[in-house]
Amino acid sequence: VIVTGTDTGVGKTYVACGLARRLSARGLRVAAIKPIESGCGGAGEDGMLLAEASGQAQPTVALVRLRAPLAPPLAAELEGVELDDDRIEAETLALAEGTDVALIEGAGGVLTPLTWRLNAVELARRLGARALVVGSDRLGTVNHVLLSCEALERAGVDVAGIVLNAPEVPDASTGSNAATLARLRTELSIAVIARDDDANLDEVTRWLLD
Ligand SMILES: Nc1ncnc2c1ncn2[C@@H]1O[C@H](COP(=O)(O)OP(=O)(O)O)[C@@H](O)[C@H]1O
Ligand SMILES: [Mg+2]
Numbered sequence: 001v002i003v004t005g006t007d008t009g010v011g012k013t014y015v016a017c018g019l020a021r022r023l024s025a026r027g028l029r030v031a032a033i034k035p036i037e038s039g040c041g042g043a044g045e046d047g048m049l050l051a052e053a054s055g056q057a058q059p060t061v062a063l064v065r066l067r068a069p070l071a072p073p074l075a076a077e078l079e080g081v082e083l084d085d086d087r088i089e090a091e092t093l094a095l096a097e098g099t100d101v102a103l104i105e106g107a108g109g110v111l112t113p114l115t116w117r118l119n120a121v122e123l124a125r126r127l128g129a130r131a132l133v134v135g136s137d138r139l140g141t142v143n144h145v146l147l148s149c150e151a152l153e154r155a156g157v158d159v160a161g162i163v164l165n166a167p168e169v170p171d172a173s174t175g176s177n178a179a180t181l182a183r184l185r186t187e188l189s190i191a192v193i194a195r196d197d198d199a200n201l202d203e204v205t206r207w208l209l210d
Contacts, residue, residue, distance in 0.1 A: 001160060001208055002127070004106045004120040004152075005134035006144035011165035011193070012134045013046045016103045017053035018198040022205040028100040030054040035088050035123070036107060036114050037062035039069035046105060054103075063091050072107055073116045083115040089126050096127070101208055104129065110148045121155045130160040132204070137164040137192060139173040142180050149185070161189035161207045168195070 003016040020032040032050035040047075040062065047062030064083065066075035076083045096102035104127070106112065106120030113119055124131050133148050135141040141164065149159050164178050178190045191204050 001101065002104050002106060002120055002124040002129045002131045002157075003134065004110050004124075004131055004148070006109050006136070006141060006148050008108045008112075010134050010136040011163070012105050013049055014198070015132070015134050015163050015165065015193065015201065015204070016105050017049055018193075018201040019205055019208065020050060020054035020103055022201060023101050023103075023208070024053075024055050026205075029098065030101050030103070031056050031095050031099045032103045032105070033059065033092055033095055034062035034105045034107075035092050036064045036066070036072045036083070038066040038072045038075040038107060040065040041067050050103070050105060059095065063088060071113050073113050076115075085115045085118040088115065088118065089123065092123070093127060102129075109144075110151045121151050121157060124152065124157040125155045130158045132160050132163060132208075134163045134165055135177075136167045137174045137177050138167045138171050141173075141177050142184070145181060146184065149188070159188065161191065161204060163191050163193060163201075163204055165193045166195040 003012050005012045020030050023030040032054040034047040037047050051060045068075035068078050110120050131152050135145045145162055152159055178192045181190055189207055191200050193200050
């Protein structure tokens with residue numbers, strides 16, 4: 001499952017970690033993988049948080065770690081790092097094999113470049129993965145979620161569901177966006193996650209196991 005979203009900072013890692021904890025608590029073999037992470041070097045890198053949540057032995061950090069807080073291919077160029085998309089795909093697949101569920105977190109949103117040839121949509125397509133789309137439950141998310149779903153679907157990637165995550169600062173739309181999306185796309189599974197309370201990820205866990 002590719003855990004992607006409408007933007008950076010919307011809660012992809014928070015959601016992926018909550019799912020990894022739940023899946024591993026059920027006794028399932030879980031891998032939570034960040035193929036490429038930029039902005040590395042501080043505490044609490046996504047790759048580390050994901051590994052801690054799943055309890056996996058390997059990997060303990062993102063497969064490729066880049067320092068600059070920029071889109072990965074730019075950060076890579078700054079460091080003279082060559083990003084090889086075939087290798088990233090193969091390593092991700094190798095880690096996913098032998099697990100019951102592999103959660104793969106992209107960077108940024110669905111079309112954010114992971115390399116100059118790879119983004120979350122293309123990685124999901126190549127891996128045959130389904131996608132979870134995480135968005136922030138704030139004004140603008142309806143458009144961002146629908147665009148993200150269109151990009152995934154156009155590439156033949158199955159959308160497993162939408163997770164609307166509570167923003168730090170709510171706005172007038174917070175709490176109503178799920179119902180709006182449900183009216184526009186009746187077939188989509190949508191879950192709403194509260195601030196500091198991820199109990200509704202139980203439902204999302206069930207989507208992944210169906
Ligand atoms: N529902 C939530 N309740 C409390 N904090 C949250 C929630 N969702 C996200 N956060 C926090 O908000 C920040 C951004 O979330 P994160 O999962 O890192 O986003 P992304 O992976 O999409 O960049 C992190 O510090 C994260 O712990
Ligand atoms: Mg993240």
